[in-house]
Amino acid sequence: MREGYRKSKHRVSRNSLLKSPEILYLFVVSLTSESMNVHPVERAAAVAGGYKALGDLLGVTKGAVHQWLAEGRHVxxxxxxxxxxxxxxxxxxxxxxxxxxxxxxxxxxxxAA
Structure with a gap:
């Protein structure tokens, strides 16, 4: 080991976000959803923590959530x-x-009734 270099105590690598492209994408969507026209299912997934997490909340599969993004399909x-x-x-x-x-x-x- 080089002189003066200490190994980090944290086990999370600097590139850990890049290991999961879906999480990285949803994170970026959540940051930009205010200013861009983003599908509401993508916004919901970003808040929930991913398509699988949203599916788990609803008792459906990740694939079902993805289908709602298709044109002509609805939640x-x-x-x-x-x-x-x-x-x-x-x-x-x-x-x-x-x-x-x-x-x-x-x-x-x-x-009034």
Whole structure:
């Protein structure tokens, strides 16, 4: 060993983030999601800790979560409240085309009743 060089006590390497490209990607997405147009499932996965972690929260596979990213595919409505509660990604973002059908906005008439 070279003179003056001490081995780090930490077992985490400097390149540990590079060993998992998915984690690195999701970390970058979480940092830039405010300023960029990022798919809501990607934002939810970034908060949850990855696609597998999001799938585990919902009781589905990582593959199922990836399918929701495909054009024309949507997060099943049954999972939206859990995703919103655990990650903060809104139901409106997850199902922009039909969220009103499942979660109608309260109107002044229904509030007064």
């Amino acid at each position: 099943p409505a049954v999972h939206c409240p859990t995703i919103e509660a655990k990650t903060g990604v809104s139901r409106k973002d997850l199902r922009p085309h039909d969220w009103q059908k499942y979660w109608p906005e309260p109107t002044t008439e229904s509030v």
